[in-house]
Amino acid sequence: MIELASFVRKVAPLEWAFLGIEPGLRVMQHLVEGDGTISPMRLTAAVAAAARVHRGVRLIRHEDRWVDSGVAPLVRVLEADSLDPARLDAPALRAPFDELTATCEVLLVPGSPSTVVFRADHAVMDGRGLLMWARDVFRALRGEDPMGAPDDDGIEELLRRLHPDGEPPRAGDRGLSFRSLLGPRPREQEGLLWRRRTVDGTHLAATSKVAAAVAAAHGPGRFHIPVDLRRHLPDLRSTAALSHAVDLEVEAGDGWEQVQSRLLAALADHRDLAGGTDPAIMELPLPMLREGIAHLDRTAADADRYSGRACVSHLGTVDPDDFSADGFRATAVYALGGMTPGGPPEIGLVELPGRTEITVSWYDGPDVAARADALLDTVEEALSPRANRRWAGNRLGQPLPGEESVVRLFREQVERTPHRTALSGPEGEVSYLELSRRADAVAAELRRLGAGPGTVVGLLAGRTVASIAGLWGVLRAGACYLPLDVRHPDRRLSELLTDAGSTLCLVEAPHQERNCFPAGCRMLPLDALAADGAPADDPRPDDAETHPGDLAYVIYTSGSTGRPKGVQIEHRNLLNYVHWATREFDIDADTCMPLLTSPSFDVSGTSVFLPLLTGGEVVLMRDDPQHLSLRRLLTGTRANALNLTPSHLDLIGGLDIAPDGYRSVVVVGEQLRVEVAARAQEMFGPKCRIINLYGPTEATIGCTAHTYDEETDAEGTVVPIGLPADNTTVFLLDAERRFVAPGEVGEMYLGGAQLARGYLGRPDLDRERFPRLADGTRVYRTGDLARVLPSGELQFVGRIDDQIKIRGHRVEPAEVARALEEHPAVDRAVVVPRAAIGHNSKALYGYVLVNRAVGTRELTAHLAERLPAHMVPAALVVVPELPYTVSGKVDVRALPDPAGSEPDGRVHGAPRAAFFADPLAEAVAGTWARTLGVERSRLDGQCDFHRLGGDSLSLLAMLAGVGRELLDTAAEEAFMARLPDILREPTLERVTALVRQACIEATGV
Structure with missing residues (x-):
C-alpha cells in the first residue's frame, strides 16, 4: 500500500490516454552534449536540489491519481562508449518507466562529448516542461537557486482556466489516412529509432518550411504541430504535459509562406485549445485502454495508414549557457520524441544560436535508418540549400609538396646555397650560412635556458639582421616567437609580454634599457647572441623536433573587449601558407623582396619566409617607409618583388619613377582600390602581377588572392580578393548563421589548414570567434562582409562592426576607449570611426566626458603611453554630454564635428x-x-x-x-x-x- 504524499492530483484524460501507450514509446528525452565533465556526485546533488522545487518530476501513479513520491529522480551513469551521438541506439534510451515507481530520470554519459540525458514519461511532462526542469538542474550545478515549477495544474485545470464559462472544445477523430514517410512500421515491436542532423543557422518559420518541404517531396497531407498552451498564461511554471497539436493540411505545391499563414491563423483562432481529450476515456480501465491502443497500432501497421503525414515539433530556441556549468560547456541540445497511437513519424526541431538540431523518430525496422536519413536530407535542403553550402572556390585536399616544417625547410635551403646572399641592407650582405650560424647561436642559448615547445619568446627588434637571426633561432629551439614593435610604448610591450607568459625576451641593443620587461621575464641581448654566430667548425646543434601542432608564433591584435588578444599560429598553419603563397606569388631563388613592415605585423611573414625558403634574398629596410626611402628602395636595390599595404602602394604611385624588373607586388592589409592598382600596374609594367591578398591574422597572413586584371577589374571600384588558398575554405553566412545564396552578401567564416589554434589564454573569445559549423568544421568568424561575384571570385564589401584598418592594422575602438577611461579625468569615453574630412577612408575620433578640466594634448599623451601610434585617435573632443538613440546606444551621427568647424566653414578661426x-x-x-x-x-x-x-x-x-x-x-x-x-x-x-x-x-x- 502506497502512503499518499501531501500532493495528490487526478490523472487528466490526456494523461490517461498517454498511459495507454506502451511505456517504451511514450518517453520524452532531451540530450545535452558538451565539452568537459560533470561528476556523478555533483549531478546527483543538482538533480535533488531541482527536484525539491519541481514536484512534477517526483510524481508516481496510484490508480487514477498522481502522487508526490518525495523522491528525486534517479541519476544513472552509463559507460563512456554506450551512447553513439550519430546512431542514438543505446538501450538506455529505449528503457521504459514503470509509472508506479518513477516517471523521470537522468543519464550521465561521460566521454567526448559528454552527454546528460533528461528522460520523462510523456504522461506527466511535455517537451517544454522537460526543458524547464533541465535548466533548473544546471542552475543548481552552477550554484544558483533553481526557479522551480510551483504550479501543480494539469492540462484539464489549464483548459478550465482558459474557458471559465464552459466546457473546453474537444478535438474530433483524425482517422488513419496517410502512408508513412519512413515505410510501414513492423507489426512486431522493435522499439524506436532516432536519427539526427544539425543544420547551420536559425530559420524563420522553420516549422512551416519543414512541412512544405515534406509535402513537396512525399505528397500532400495532414501535419500535426504541437503547441505549448503555456503561451496563453506566460507566467505559468508547470512541467505537466500542457501541449495540444494543431492540424494543418498542406498541399504539395504550397510554399512555406502559405503554410506559415495558415499556422498563424490557427493560433490566432486558438485552435490549439480545441485539442482536449474526451473525459469519457477515463471510464476505460488501463488494461482495456492499452489493448485498444495496441489494436489501433496494429491496424495502422497492417494498412500502413497513419493519422498524419508527420508531426513537426519545434521546441523553440535554447541558450547553451543555460545548460552549462563549471567544467562543462554545452555544445548541443536536442530532443528525441516518442510515438502516439496511430501517429506518424515525428520531426523534432531545437534551435541554438547559429544552428538548428533536427531529429526524426520512428519505429525501428529494415531500411528505416536509411529512409530517416533521406528525410533529414529533405529537411536540411529546405532550411539550408546545398547550393548555398557548397562553393567551388573552396579547394580542400590539395597535397602539400612536403610535410617538413619551415625549420627543416630553412636548414635544407642553407645546405643547398650556403654562400648565397640571404639578407642585404644597411648592415651589408649576409649569406645563408652566416644567418644560419647566428640563428644557431640564439637557439643554443634559448635551449640552455630551457626554452622549447610551448615557450613564448619575446622578440623586440626592428628590421635588422639580428631580428631575422633571432626569429630563426627561436624556431630552431622549438619555441614560438612573439614579435614586438619597437615603436610601441613600454607599457604596451610589458602588457603583451605579461599576457603571453613570456619568461624570455630577445632584445636589440637600442632597447635593452627600456622599462618594458615585467617581473619574471629575462632580457637577452640579441645583438651579442647573434653577432658572430656559432663557430664554423662547431657541429651545428640539432634543431628541436617540431610537430605540426607546435606553436610557431603569437601575434597580438586589437581586442573588441578592450584587451589585445594573442593569435596562436601553429607550424602546420604556417607551412600551408608558405607552400601556397610561394607558388601563388611566383617566388623562387631569383626573388629579392624587401621587408617593409614591422615584424609585429603578421604580413611580414611573406617577406621573411617565402624568399628565405626558396633561396631568394630579403632586403632589410631600416627606415620606415616614406617617399624618399621608397624611391631609394625601388631604384637602388636588387628588389624585384614587393609586399606592402595599399596605402604604401598609393604612396609609391605618387613617385615619378618607373621601377624595372619587378615580377610581383603583393598588396595586403586594407581594401585595394582599382585606381591604386591601375596606377601601380602602369608604373611597374605589364609583366608585373599586382596581387590583392586578403587574410586576417587568425588565418595565417593571407588566405585568398586575386591578380589584378585591367580589363575585368576596371568596372568596379575595389579589386576582388579572389579565391581561397589551398586547403582553405571561405563560407558566407548571414546574421543568423545561415548560408547566403550565391551573389548575396554574407559574413566571411574561414576554415581549413591555416586556421589559428585560437587566442592565447582566452577560451571565452575562442568560443565566440572560432565556432563550429553544423558539420563540425571549425571556422573563424571574421566580421568581414563579402559576396561571390559572377566570375566566381570573392569581393570584400565591408565590416559588420566598428573595427577599422589603419595602416593595415586592425583597430577595435573599444580598446582605445578603455585606454582613455584609464585617465583619472575621464568618466566616459566613446571612440568611433568616421569618414575623415574629404576622404573615402576612415579615421578614429574620441569623445570624452570629464570630471575636471583637462587638455586634449594631455589625453593624447596619455594614450601614446599605452597604445601604438596607429591606435591614437586623429582628434579628441571633450563634450558636455553624449547623445543617445532611443535604443540607448550612442548616436554617432549627433556627435560634434571633430574638426570644430566655424560658422564661416573654416576649421579654425585664427587670422588668415x-x-x-x-x-x-x-x-x-x-x-x-x-x-x-x-x-x-x-x-x-x-x-x-x-x-x-x-x-x-x-x-x-x-x-x-x-x-x-x-x-x-x-x-x-x-x-x-x-x-x-x-x-x-x-x-x-x-x-x-x-x-x-x-x-x-x-x-x-
Missing part, C-alpha cells in the same frame, strides 16, 4: 590674411587641400593635419607632394630629415616654416 599673403604658405596650403580633399578656404595656419582626419600615411603623401611641387632634391632631403618635428607639430604653419628652412639649408639663401 597675413599668413596667406606669403606665396610659399599658399602653395603648402594647396598641397594640404588636395591631399585631404578639403576646400582651400577652410584652412588657416593653425590647422592640425591629424585633426583634419589625416593619418600617418596621408601625412607622408602630403609631405611627398610638398617635396615634389616645391623642393629640389637637396631641399627635399633636408625637409624630410625634420620628419620628427613635423610629427610632433603637424600644423600648416609649422610645415610651411620647415619648408622655408629646408630651402635655406639647401641653397644657403
Whole structure:
C-alpha cells in the first residue's frame, strides 16, 4: 500500500490516454552534449536540489491519481562508449518507466562529448516542461537557486482556466489516412529509432518550411504541430504535459509562406485549445485502454495508414549557457520524441544560436535508418540549400609538396646555397650560412635556458639582421616567437609580454634599457647572441623536433573587449601558407623582396619566409617607409618583388619613377582600390602581377588572392580578393548563421589548414570567434562582409562592426576607449570611426566626458603611453554630454564635428590674411587641400593635419607632394630629415616654416 504524499492530483484524460501507450514509446528525452565533465556526485546533488522545487518530476501513479513520491529522480551513469551521438541506439534510451515507481530520470554519459540525458514519461511532462526542469538542474550545478515549477495544474485545470464559462472544445477523430514517410512500421515491436542532423543557422518559420518541404517531396497531407498552451498564461511554471497539436493540411505545391499563414491563423483562432481529450476515456480501465491502443497500432501497421503525414515539433530556441556549468560547456541540445497511437513519424526541431538540431523518430525496422536519413536530407535542403553550402572556390585536399616544417625547410635551403646572399641592407650582405650560424647561436642559448615547445619568446627588434637571426633561432629551439614593435610604448610591450607568459625576451641593443620587461621575464641581448654566430667548425646543434601542432608564433591584435588578444599560429598553419603563397606569388631563388613592415605585423611573414625558403634574398629596410626611402628602395636595390599595404602602394604611385624588373607586388592589409592598382600596374609594367591578398591574422597572413586584371577589374571600384588558398575554405553566412545564396552578401567564416589554434589564454573569445559549423568544421568568424561575384571570385564589401584598418592594422575602438577611461579625468569615453574630412577612408575620433578640466594634448599623451601610434585617435573632443538613440546606444551621427568647424566653414578661426599673403604658405596650403580633399578656404595656419582626419600615411603623401611641387632634391632631403618635428607639430604653419628652412639649408639663401 502506497502512503499518499501531501500532493495528490487526478490523472487528466490526456494523461490517461498517454498511459495507454506502451511505456517504451511514450518517453520524452532531451540530450545535452558538451565539452568537459560533470561528476556523478555533483549531478546527483543538482538533480535533488531541482527536484525539491519541481514536484512534477517526483510524481508516481496510484490508480487514477498522481502522487508526490518525495523522491528525486534517479541519476544513472552509463559507460563512456554506450551512447553513439550519430546512431542514438543505446538501450538506455529505449528503457521504459514503470509509472508506479518513477516517471523521470537522468543519464550521465561521460566521454567526448559528454552527454546528460533528461528522460520523462510523456504522461506527466511535455517537451517544454522537460526543458524547464533541465535548466533548473544546471542552475543548481552552477550554484544558483533553481526557479522551480510551483504550479501543480494539469492540462484539464489549464483548459478550465482558459474557458471559465464552459466546457473546453474537444478535438474530433483524425482517422488513419496517410502512408508513412519512413515505410510501414513492423507489426512486431522493435522499439524506436532516432536519427539526427544539425543544420547551420536559425530559420524563420522553420516549422512551416519543414512541412512544405515534406509535402513537396512525399505528397500532400495532414501535419500535426504541437503547441505549448503555456503561451496563453506566460507566467505559468508547470512541467505537466500542457501541449495540444494543431492540424494543418498542406498541399504539395504550397510554399512555406502559405503554410506559415495558415499556422498563424490557427493560433490566432486558438485552435490549439480545441485539442482536449474526451473525459469519457477515463471510464476505460488501463488494461482495456492499452489493448485498444495496441489494436489501433496494429491496424495502422497492417494498412500502413497513419493519422498524419508527420508531426513537426519545434521546441523553440535554447541558450547553451543555460545548460552549462563549471567544467562543462554545452555544445548541443536536442530532443528525441516518442510515438502516439496511430501517429506518424515525428520531426523534432531545437534551435541554438547559429544552428538548428533536427531529429526524426520512428519505429525501428529494415531500411528505416536509411529512409530517416533521406528525410533529414529533405529537411536540411529546405532550411539550408546545398547550393548555398557548397562553393567551388573552396579547394580542400590539395597535397602539400612536403610535410617538413619551415625549420627543416630553412636548414635544407642553407645546405643547398650556403654562400648565397640571404639578407642585404644597411648592415651589408649576409649569406645563408652566416644567418644560419647566428640563428644557431640564439637557439643554443634559448635551449640552455630551457626554452622549447610551448615557450613564448619575446622578440623586440626592428628590421635588422639580428631580428631575422633571432626569429630563426627561436624556431630552431622549438619555441614560438612573439614579435614586438619597437615603436610601441613600454607599457604596451610589458602588457603583451605579461599576457603571453613570456619568461624570455630577445632584445636589440637600442632597447635593452627600456622599462618594458615585467617581473619574471629575462632580457637577452640579441645583438651579442647573434653577432658572430656559432663557430664554423662547431657541429651545428640539432634543431628541436617540431610537430605540426607546435606553436610557431603569437601575434597580438586589437581586442573588441578592450584587451589585445594573442593569435596562436601553429607550424602546420604556417607551412600551408608558405607552400601556397610561394607558388601563388611566383617566388623562387631569383626573388629579392624587401621587408617593409614591422615584424609585429603578421604580413611580414611573406617577406621573411617565402624568399628565405626558396633561396631568394630579403632586403632589410631600416627606415620606415616614406617617399624618399621608397624611391631609394625601388631604384637602388636588387628588389624585384614587393609586399606592402595599399596605402604604401598609393604612396609609391605618387613617385615619378618607373621601377624595372619587378615580377610581383603583393598588396595586403586594407581594401585595394582599382585606381591604386591601375596606377601601380602602369608604373611597374605589364609583366608585373599586382596581387590583392586578403587574410586576417587568425588565418595565417593571407588566405585568398586575386591578380589584378585591367580589363575585368576596371568596372568596379575595389579589386576582388579572389579565391581561397589551398586547403582553405571561405563560407558566407548571414546574421543568423545561415548560408547566403550565391551573389548575396554574407559574413566571411574561414576554415581549413591555416586556421589559428585560437587566442592565447582566452577560451571565452575562442568560443565566440572560432565556432563550429553544423558539420563540425571549425571556422573563424571574421566580421568581414563579402559576396561571390559572377566570375566566381570573392569581393570584400565591408565590416559588420566598428573595427577599422589603419595602416593595415586592425583597430577595435573599444580598446582605445578603455585606454582613455584609464585617465583619472575621464568618466566616459566613446571612440568611433568616421569618414575623415574629404576622404573615402576612415579615421578614429574620441569623445570624452570629464570630471575636471583637462587638455586634449594631455589625453593624447596619455594614450601614446599605452597604445601604438596607429591606435591614437586623429582628434579628441571633450563634450558636455553624449547623445543617445532611443535604443540607448550612442548616436554617432549627433556627435560634434571633430574638426570644430566655424560658422564661416573654416576649421579654425585664427587670422588668415597675413599668413596667406606669403606665396610659399599658399602653395603648402594647396598641397594640404588636395591631399585631404578639403576646400582651400577652410584652412588657416593653425590647422592640425591629424585633426583634419589625416593619418600617418596621408601625412607622408602630403609631405611627398610638398617635396615634389616645391623642393629640389637637396631641399627635399633636408625637409624630410625634420620628419620628427613635423610629427610632433603637424600644423600648416609649422610645415610651411620647415619648408622655408629646408630651402635655406639647401641653397644657403
